[in-house]
Amino acid sequence: MTKPEKLMIDGKRLDGRGPNELRPIKFKAGVLKRADGSCYLEFGGNKVMAAVYGPREVHPRHLQNASRAIVRYRYNMAAFSVEERKRPGPDRRSIEISKVSREALESVVLEELYPRSAVDIFVEILQADAGTRVAGINAASVALADAGIPMRCLVSACSVGKIDGEVVLDLNKDEDNYGQADLPVAVNQFGEVTLCQMDGHLTEEEFGKALDMAVDGCKKLHEMQKQALVEKYGTMVAQPAEEE
Numbered sequence: 001m002t003k004p005e006k007l008m009i010d011g012k013r014l015d016g017r018g019p020n021e022l023r024p025i026k027f028k029a030g031v032l033k034r035a036d037g038s039c040y041l042e043f044g045g046n047k048v049m050a051a052v053y054g055p056r057e058v059h060p061r062h063l064q065n066a067s068r069a070i071v072r073y074r075y076n077m078a079a080f081s082v083e084e085r086k087r088p089g090p091d092r093r094s095i096e097i098s099k100v101s102r103e104a105l106e107s108v109v110l111e112e113l114y115p116r117s118a119v120d121i122f123v124e125i126l127q128a129d130a131g132t133r134v135a136g137i138n139a140a141s142v143a144l145a146d147a148g149i150p151m152r153c154l155v156s157a158c159s160v161g162k163i164d165g166e167v168v169l170d171l172n173k174d175e176d177n178y179g180q181a182d183l184p185v186a187v188n189q190f191g192e193v194t195l196c197q198m199d200g201h202l203t204e205e206e207f208g209k210a211l212d213m214a215v216d217g218c219k220k221l222h223e224m225q226k227q228a229l230v231e232k233y234g235t236m237v238a239q240p241a242e243e244e
């Protein structure tokens with residue numbers, strides 16, 4: 001899309017949302033048979049799969065920590081996920097996103113319960129439409145819970161930014177491309193911010209507003225994440241035991 005003249009018209013964004021609205025979001029927990037835990041997430045135009053393995057023995061062994069588990073996170077964008085083919089394999093961007101996403105999640109994993117082991121998180125971006133790192137963190141958090149990894153709580157994430165001088169929640173691709181700022185944020189259930197990055201410029205006042213808006217967005221995501229887990233495990237609990 002070429003640069004639109006305006007990104008907001010009469011208080012509405014070009015996709016019809018108000019400033020405070022998230023895109024349509026759909027979580028599905030436990031979709032992969034061979035992973036210990038998994039989650040598929042559609043977040044606006046983003047399509048994301050997260051798979052979790054562990055706790056399992058660390059290879060290579062010199063990476064083992066004798067007092068706690070280590071958390072590893074690999075963010076990967078499929079070659080077909082973006083408009084211009086993405087060259088397969090890790091690059092600077094995916095290495096950075098893997099690092100900050102791991103840090104956003106590892107504070108809630110009870111690592112001390114599993115010395116010498118690893119919890120491995122794989123996030124595959126199948127279709128990208130801005131906000132893939134926050135989408136990945138939301139899906140990974142549900143996949144960790146689905147894998148039965150002991151955690152203090154879930155982590156939820158969303159981005160907030162500025163378009164046409166206004167602070168808005170959850171930027172889509174055009175807003176990300178042509179807007180003035182983009183701020184991905186992750187928050188855990190205790191209100192601790194575990195990810196906060198920023199592209200572009202915001203005044204101090206706008207930053208405060210943006211952070212409040214992102215925290216509210218994360219609360220909504222948290223409800224959807226819980227719902228996805230209830231949908232899987234709620235039904236399982238309700239099923240009668242099979243007779244011998």
Ligand code: CDP
Nearest residue numbers: 082083086128129130131132133134173176
């Ligand atoms: O995806 P996220 O917002 O976390 O990260 P970004 O680096 O700000 O990228 C914003 C968007 O640019 C991505 O979601 C993709 O839609 C797009 N992108 C792309 O088209 N090609 C790439 N190689 C990387 C990103």
